[in-house]
Amino acid sequence: MDTKSRNKLLKLVAVVCLFTIGISGVFTTVKSGGKYFKNYYHTDEFRQEYYQFVDLLSLFELKRLTKEEVKKAITVSAEEVEEHRIRYGDLASQIANIEEQYRFKIEDAEGANEELADIYRAERDAKIADITENFKNDDHVRKKIVKEKEEQVDEYFHNIKDYRSLYNQYKGSFSYYLKNTETGKVVTNLAGIEDKPVEALITKQNSNFIQYYPSKDTGYLTGEEHHVYGYYNDVILEVYGGQTFEGVIAVPKSKAANSVVKGWSSDYEKRQAGMIIFAIASLAALILSFFLRRWASMPVQLERKLTHYYGRIPIDVRAVLAGLTAIFVVISFFLISDTILYFEIGETFVVIVLATFLMLALLFQGKWLLRDWEKGAEPDWKRVAQLQQEWKNSLISRLFELLRAFFLNRSIGVQMLILLSGVFLLGACTVVVMIQPAFVLVLFILVIVGILSLVVLLKFTGYFNKIVENTDELAAGRMGADLPIKGKSVLGRLAGNINVLKHGVKNSQNEQAKSERMKTELITNVSHDLRTPLTSIITYSELLKTPDLSEADRAAYIEVIDRKSKRLKVLIDDLFEASKMASGSVELIKERVDLVQLLQQALAEHNEDIDQTTLKFRVTNPETPVYSIVDGQKLWRVFDNLINNILKYSLENTRVFIALQKVDDKAMITFKNITKYELAESVDELFERFKRGDESRHTEGSGLGLAIAKSIVDLHEGKLDIEVDGDLFKVTITLDTV
Structure with missing residues (x-):
């Protein structure tokens, strides 16, 4: 590529880069601009963090009972006892199920290891005795239920202990005053609450955010919202169920600068400023690319090469490529939006370069697809004919033609489809058996079917090879014996048709020989029938030239010439009429x-x-x-x-x-x-x-x-x-x- 062409290409890339930055800025503004043109404390981002704090507050403040206190509060109802008792059926069915579970274990151990068999019997009898006691004694069942609930309590307290440190971080960023509506117990971290009312301590002037319970948008705080964490199990809900709280949660302006919420707010404000700067810069880049669009163009030689190779791609593949390019362009816009707002400069530069070349490819494809549209004129695609021709060359059209040819004879197409499906199932079943040996019987059945299919395929192939061999002999001019017609299959019909063609060739050869013979006879007969009267006319005409010819002979000769002339005329008229009749004219x-x-x-x-x-x-x-x-x-x-x-x-x-x-x-x-x-x-x-x-x-x-x-x-x-x-x-x- 010469220097002039290289410069033109660089100009084009630069303009497309500006255009890409401009479009990506518009995309980022539409996608993310809404949340960056408002106060941080009114965003969904803050709301999500707030809900997380409410969850942690519920875990560690609103539900302040110790593990032992929760266990003492556990109760068991008569319905729970009955449900536990019949969970696996009535007494008879549960005993039968236990006996069935141990029957094979005991049978396998007997004779080989009698001591192990005794252990199995003891386990079985103990379980049967336990199940029997369940149906006799409610206290026996109640103890089991209490034990299960205590295990759930242990699991709950084990799960929440890892979140204590996180709660302590959040706690320093929020102020809260919540009162249990039933017991009147207050949960708060406000200083001076003894001297001033809550309304004086938490106001719009000293707070960035305030949430009242209840309010116009929310009801009472129950402590069971679990917006983020879902560790409440049935036992905890049963112990704490029905509690509601009223009050207020706020983010005061006076909190330390190093608080968690203050860090979130500062980070948001940086991204907000970056968003505004990027929106203005992208708008300027878009306007600049519009004015410079005529200044940049693709080098002619490069465009010809690309058009030559691109034009050879089928139309449906071109459409898919254009669609994929457009999708990748949109993905690159998402990446630009994510990296630019978080000041990841290196990643942003790489993504913008990638997006520029993707956009260049998309613009080239769009220009090529619209190459024949002229300003103020109809598209010169050779109209429908050219589109139809391009569609015929498409992969979809070729695949459709391939399938149509495959099912041109429906019976053989279906047979081949079934055969291929059988081979696929055989392979799939082999893999399944390697994973799960229980399916070996299915594999055995498929192997038998596969062997039978192989035999059928070999017969079909052999029969087909005979047909091919016979057609080769026919093409070489050797008639040979007729093909055997086996059944009513497609190959049988093909063999029958070849036999018919062979007999047709024989008849055609016989007719050709006969035609040659008849043509020879026709020429001979025409020559004879026309030459006979013509010879007489010539002979008697010569005799008329004799000087001393008598009048009687002269009259006789003239009469012969006249008769032969009329005979010749009749022959010519008949031949002319026969020709007209044969031609249908x-x-x-x-x-x-x-x-x-x-x-x-x-x-x-x-x-x-x-x-x-x-x-x-x-x-x-x-x-x-x-x-x-x-x-x-x-x-x-x-x-x-x-x-x-x-x-x-x-x-x-x-x-x-x-x-x-x-x-x-x-x-x-x-x-x-x-x-x-x-x-x-x-x-x-x-x-x-x-x-x-x-x-x-x-x-x-x-x-x-x-x-x-x-x-x-x-x-x-x-x-x-x-x-x-x-x-x-x-x-x-x-x-x-x-």
């Missing part, structure tokens, strides 16, 4: 058409050809019209093509059956004839373009008739099916009716 003009009438018209067009053949047509039509929404011209072409095929490829002197019938809401038109050529190919191949039943291609068919017919029927959302049974050729057309 043909527009249908649909209307309500009577299929019976349309079929009769198509047959009528071929009456002359039918009469010239030896074929016998048997046509069956319903007596009523059968209507369908179709393009009549296109459907007529279908009928025409099928009738042409029948006339060209039917065996002579055979019957042709054409039938139209209505089945439910469908119209079914059937064409059946006996072929003169053997049909050895697949039926589906007959729909291919330029495919003809006459493989020698001596007939004048184009081989496009069935392809065009099927395309037209498909455009009408109908069906055209072919069936071949030996030499029987059957075409069935199915259309919707209205």
Whole structure:
């Protein structure tokens, strides 16, 4: 970093330091200022010390009986005797419980140590005798209760003796005059009380603090408030219970300068002055940082580097970092507030430096998050799209996607979750057994479950490895045997799907080979069917150029050229129409058409050809019209093509059956004839373009008739099916009716 950049960075740190001091001062003023803008004796801090003195006063002055006097005052009621007697149940249940406690001890000692067994029996019998006496003699129980209460008294006096020295320190800072409202006994440390009344000795003019009992805010002093110390037990409360005191407690101004309360007040006043100075200094620092904000800026290279690395952090992590930084900034403000008020200069300096860098980090993150906000304009985040992209790259989004992928197949996700939970429980139970061996049975059960889970996992892993191996072979082009399908598990379904894909690949390869073969045949057939008439046209055109050609030959040649030209035109027109049909670019003009009438018209067009053949047509039509929404011209072409095929490829002197019938809401038109050529190919191949039943291609068919017919029927959302049974050729057309 060069000198200029270093200077810019130092300026920035200085301004941020001023800003941090200013904000921390505002924070400290809001947090602690309220208690430093009042008199010490009106603060909660003093009130807490006062309550502590009242507790100590109650322990050592208001309750002044000795240990022996308290023990003599102990009483035992009939209810206490009865409660002690049945504390652990009736006589029978208590005896049974004692016998059960010693039964195992005595059984273990018998034979091994008879003397020890006798000791156990003696202890048992003594306890049973004692319990029995409890239910016979009230005095026996009363003595036990008195003994328990005396032990509580001993504990009480033992606990409070450590606070005597502390009470003596507090006692010199307070003046008090308290009178027992029941006995009239006075407890006081006021000098001259015999000559002057309390009101003359304790006044607002000679006291820093006065608390009257009773007063508007407090009732009588009972000596049982224990604001700080809670050593009163049931026995002490029973002995001293019901006592109330009236009077006054004060902090006189005339107490020695080295008194405890005077030290508290002086310390408070120092902190109060420090608070005021810090508040003024922080306000000045805040104002100064505001005016110097344009004077300081981050070096461009450093900002680019930080922005580059910070921008690569996911958006949710950036938000968490910003939140944590803000939390640490607030914590540093708390630390500044605590150290500055108690004049811990070294600690305050360290905390301010730390807070400055935290604030610098927070300001940088805030600036980066708002980097695309322009003054007076909408934020240029690429709007929702960019935010969505940033959210997709967040850790939360990635974790969500990971969980969604984990439970994409719910069954296997749940199985894995159960398996992982079992492993976790097994490990946790092992730790528990090491701590508490009584749970070893649970561990044994979990080990059995863990072994079974391991076996299941091994089976799943083995099956999965087989599937992976099979898919590797499939990717390498080796089909191999089908995978075994085991059960209805996810892996079983996966194996089944892979088998289906494998068969699909095989069928695709077969179809591809078939497609290549059909393409070759198509090119060959198209070349043959187009070249034959074209060759004749060229040949006879050359012959027409002969000089001494007779008129008869010339006319014959022209007639051949004309016929072959028309044949070539028919082939080209059929090919063009077949291409349009296959591409679906043909527009249908649909209307309500009577299929019976349309079929009769198509047959009528071929009456002359039918009469010239030896074929016998048997046509069956319903007596009523059968209507369908179709393009009549296109459907007529279908009928025409099928009738042409029948006339060209039917065996002579055979019957042709054409039938139209209505089945439910469908119209079914059937064409059946006996072929003169053997049909050895697949039926589906007959729909291919330029495919003809006459493989020698001596007939004048184009081989496009069935392809065009099927395309037209498909455009009408109908069906055209072919069936071949030996030499029987059957075409069935199915259309919707209205």
